[in-house]
Amino acid sequence: MPPPPTPRPPVMVAVFNQKGGVAKTTTSCNLAVCLRAFGYHVLLVDLDTQGNATGSFGFTPLPATGSFEVITGRAKAADIALDTPYPGLWLLPATTSLRDDTHMLAHAGRRRGLLEARLADTGVDVVIVDCPPALAAATATALASASVVLLPVRPDPFAHEGLVNTWYEIKRFRETINGRLGVAGILMTMSGSEPAGDDVARVIRAEFGDHVYATEIATDPKVAEAAGMALPVAVLDPDGPAGRAYVDATRELLFRLARHERPDLLLPEPLAVETALNQLREWRATTHAALLRVPGRGDGWAGTGADGHEDADTVPDDYFGPVPATDPSPPPPRPGLGRMAAALLAGLLAGMAIEAGTGILSGILGRSAGDAAVRYTGPNPP
């Protein structure tokens, strides 16, 4: 997809529910890869100290530099976003500092539009933010900038209460901090996994009406299998129940964004569903081939600046500094051959041993992002 002719701020989708374990991370990762398959340039931002989205793409342990450093102005997203095996999809990882210094984000959480401004130099079409399961400082930072919030809900007996509380918090947030925060819908996840799930889903549909997606993400063992292989299920099994449902949910998200009729949510037309599915199948074929043929230890396909961060016990008044202006001289795009392919090729040429088993992609390709310098290869650096 060629870069858009005029840089515009990305549409930022915060994936949030106060309740834990409702598939926020699974949804974030799959929406991100599906949006890429539909032709958009996408940045996935991991704002959860658990770092599950980062781990889902094979980056373990958490790198030294990531979303926290970008929010606090210590690093630029365009410099440190990580390549993924899906060209045009980048990851801004969670970091250990996000875990250790999360209280510092309280300052950022009050800054309306801060995250949006920090990501302005990435030139992507869509930012997906995986939020932690609480209205913590990191979530506040996301909601203070987000264009819309998407709520995954697992229909279990406590789902309704959790959803009502989350809905109330979002309303409160819109009234106080981010008046343009929209709702991109409620997505039922892991449906069919609870005996009472259908009843709960019916109650939620009755109460929230059109806000609830027609698409439901079925409970599917392939999701856990995919997680073990550091793959989104939409890549591992694009035609399976969950994989295909995430494609449909992405299409529905795009319809819903367009329906808002807000100029800031306008995206170019997506590619056709069959084209997106073919892209996912192609990625499945390449990653599957990689899983069968990877060497035991290869060069990583991604990394980040290893400059780490300075620990600080107190936050100076100007800690978050002025929001930086858009970088006028971004790095040039990277040539076509992805790092993953290069790493595999290098490993194969070196005649390294073949390993089998789950998690191998992360073991081989997901070298700690602190190990090597990486430059952002964003599509349309302004």
Ligand SMILES: Nc1ncnc2c1ncn2[C@@H]1O[C@H](COP(=O)(O)OP(=O)(O)OP(=O)(O)O)[C@@H](O)[C@H]1O
């Ligand atoms: N459709 C599905 N079918 C089966 N298992 C699923 C499905 N979606 C998610 N899971 C599993 O449910 C668990 C919770 O998912 P996930 O980590 O995405 O939730 P979360 O809301 O991000 O959790 P947290 O609140 O801790 O951040 C994971 O083990 C995941 O693999």
Ligand SMILES: [Mg+2]
């Ligand atoms: Mg999560």
